[in-house]
Amino acid sequence: MRGKIFLALDFPVWEEAKNFIEQNDLQGVPVKVGMELFYREGSRLIDSLKQNHHEIFLDLKLHDIPTTVKRTMKNLAALGVDMVNVHALGGSDMIRQAKQGLTAGSSAGHIPKLIAVTILTSMNNHVMNDELGISGHLQDSTVHLSKLAFQSGADGVVCSVYEAGKIKNVCGPSFLTVTPGIRLSESANNDQKRIATPASARENRADILIVGRTVTDAKNPKAAYEKVRKEWLYGEKL
Incomplete structure (x- = not known):
């Protein structure tokens, strides 16, 4: 799973x-399927992607009472996806029961990785403090939620590149850091606030990259994806 670059399929229909x-x-690149596409197309979308040998991150960000999340995860695990997520703000019991649901619903030897969302990369310190009412610095909250997720059985977290190294220091090298907000230097920021280049992600010890509009909006998406991959593997000086 480490070293993968998941392409966000942020399209309205399959x-x-x-x-x-x-x-x-x-064809065959790892892909992230979010709410927009999954809620429209359902499980047939997952079947189509699996038939074409894509690894799948099903990005639904579950956040509900623990029993509901457990039952939902059992159903999602049966789809055969590779990675799913919950909101860490759902608390330790919800995370633990999500893991139990994944284990119960999975075929032998293939339990999807459970990833907890910390603070969305569309948020900054002002939004976290003044709108959500969470005091302190954003990085500290992200690390705190990562530690909670780690202790509750999650396999990793979604975080910005800038928190990845600190999370590794607290939760250990095997705990996955999944980093959206990846942009090539020539790309627009869009609605992401805590963005970073692939080379910066490499320097900050991120494990998995999520790329979206920096590829899908590029004039040559294949070339843009390959540029991300090369920066990710070798740094900016190729």
Whole structure:
């Protein structure tokens, strides 16, 4: 799982996502499926992606009472996806029961990785303090939630690149750091606030990258994906 670059399929329907993959020769790359596409297409989308040998991060960010999350995770695990997530703010019992649901619903030897979302990369310190009412510094809250997730049985967290190293120091090298907000230097920031280049992610010890519009909005998406991959593997000086 480490070293993977998941392409965010942020398309409204499967036909658009499928055409994008085929037209840009991105068959078989790891993909992230979010709420917009999954809620429209359902499990048939997952089946289609698996038939074409894509690893799948099902990004639904569950946040509900523990029993509901456990039962939902049991159903999601049966789809055969590779990674799923919950909100760490749901608390330790919810995270533990999510893991139990994944284990109960999985086929032998294939339990999806459970990843906890810490603080969304669309948020900054002002939003966290003044709108959510969470005091302190954003990085400290992210590390605190990561430690909670680690102690509750999660396999890793979604965080920004800038927190990845600190999380590794607290939770250990095997705890996965999944980092969205990845942009090539020439790309727009869009609605992400805590963004970083692939080279910066490498320097900060991120394990898994999520790339979206820096690839899907590029004039040559295949070339953009390959540029991300090379920066990720070798740093900016290629």
